[in-house]
Amino acid sequence: MQHFAKFDVPRYLHEKRLRKRKNRLRRELRSAKRNSDRRTVESMLGTSSKVLEMIAGACSAVGRQQRKGRVAFTAPKNFSLLENPSETLASISRFAADCLTTRLKAVYIDLSKTTVYDAGANGLLDVVVDEVETLARKAKRKIHWSGVYPADEKLKRLVKALGVIKFLEVKHEFPKKKEASMLEVFEVRCKHYVRAVRANETDKKSRTTQKFADHVNECLGRVGRQLTAQARHLLCAYVTEVLDNAEEHSLMYDWTIQGYLDTHGKDWTCEIVLFNFGRSIADSLSGLPTYSYTWGMIAPYLLRHGPNFWNGRWRREDLLTLIALQQSVSWKNQSKADTRGNGTYDLIRFFQQMSDESNETEKQFQPKMMLISGTTQILFDGKYKMSPNSAGLGVLAFNSSNDLNSPPDPQYVNGLKQAGFPGTLLSIKFPLSPGHSSTAAVEGEASWTRRK
Amino acid sequence: MDAPKVIDFSKFNGPVYTGRERGVRLRAELNLDAADTSANVVDVVIPDGTYTVTSSFFLGLFGPSVVSAGSKDRFYQRYRFVAPSFLRPEMDGYVARALQEKNLFA
Secondary structure (H helix, E strand, O other): OHHHHHOOHHHHHHHHHHHHHHHHHHHHHHHHHHHHHHHHHHHHHHHOHHHHHHHHOOOOOHHHHHOOOOEEEEOOEEEEEEEEEHHHHHHHHHHHHHHHOOOOEEEEOOOOOOOOOOHHHHHHHHHHHHHHHHHHHHOOOOOOOEEEOOOHHHHHHHHHOOOOOOOOOOOHHHHHHHHHOOEEEEEEEEOOOOOOOOOOOOOOHHHHHHHHHHHHHHHHHOOOOOOHHHHHHHHHHHHHHHHHHHHHHHOOOOOEEEEEEEEOOOOEEEEEEEEOOOHHHHHHHOOOOOOOOOHHHHHHHHHHHHOOOOOOOOOOHHHHHHOOOOOOOOOOOOOOOOOOOHHHHHHHHHHHHHHHHHHHHOOOOOEEEEEEEOOEEEEOOOOOOOEOOOOOOOOOOOOOOOOOOOOEEEEEOOOOOOOOOOEEEEEEEEEEOOOOOOOOOOOOOOOEEEEO | OOOOOOEEEHHHOOOOEEHHHHHHHHHHOOOOHHHHHOOOOOEEOOOOOEEEEEEHHHHHHHHHHHHOOHHHHHHHHHHEEEEOOOOHHHHHHEEEEEEEEOOOOO
């Protein structure tokens, strides 16, 4: 049978035009829908990362390389939030600011100079990497990631198991099976900006806490120990109160929890880091009206030690952060009948119990906990302890008499000089004694690149 | 007198009971404000596999009842707890916290 183009040319051309027009209309419709979806998503979530902007703070990218879309991050030698929070936060802020440049093409992460690296610094670096990668995915761009590992095998394992390698899914650089079997890793990030609390259902926070308690039990299982029901309760109360406080007070539901235990070698160290973005502790208290119940409770402390004519030593933010740790202090309490303000009390109680137990069993080093909120850092190492005052309220004044009428020890409570943290962060490190030595370190390459 | 009201935690998803807001919502759902004004006893059963009942959840759920009772004894006369042994002293501490004098500089 002959095609009708052979005998009815006008009809053929007419139908061809119709087909073309139909296809064009279909394409336009599809494109309009796609653009409308994109615009809806962008109008709801924005085109840039709020978290990245918060971490960048006042820093801005100025270099020529950054303008060309190439960013290099060199971590400081002491890249640790427990030991060097100011410089660590400043370096991550600069990195975040550089990554905010439009048309980012390549990122190079150099950890070769780093000799001290902890889960806190790693967790923050992970968030920056995660945000940059998410933005690139949304914009359908590909970023070339590369970097250099720290020289120390132990730190290299942390980067591979819980650091940028894991986040960028650089599978060919993942720890080998044997190496991975000696690591206990826990990582959860909540990026849900809608919080739906239901009386009969557990939320993500509760499920994460349950999994985290099981993770710690697995860590302890390696040294033939197990959390007692009481200790498990304290740990869960600790984690969940921190997360609950993060959600309730920061006004932003973006929190991260990471845990890490490396059982290579003789000295085992368990690291936990929890952080959230949003309002700092001092921000939530400083927004209170002066006639409020809680302000009446904390004002004497600010008047006594705050900046005044005679004494300008203590910044208001530092004092507000410290007073917020005391039992029954909560910006949400409106009268004596309110019962809030016990979360930080439970948190400190848990750390103290762990510190006391460590004193008896571990001789390597003392557990340490660092609280960073806004531009304030508070160090816990067991030297100063929370104890009830004469009214029975748990008080931790960070001075030898544990009296809030005396100022705190500036070695333990002070302001961050170079950069702050846009939210609240808790980093904790404690020893675990295995009582036996393990296998030797696994050798490998010193640098990595993500293959496309 | 009516049969005691029973609050069985195993009916609410566990084993981690946390969050002030969840406690407050559960209180409203269980209508504990009305229970506080009646003469009825409330039995609270917490299952053995529970990991934790945090102070914020407990005080969101029972805080107003503790405050309105005014003392530990009166609260425990109305609310009878069946809980794992490790949780009993903890919850007793929460009750004490709700009734505590709130003076930081004492």
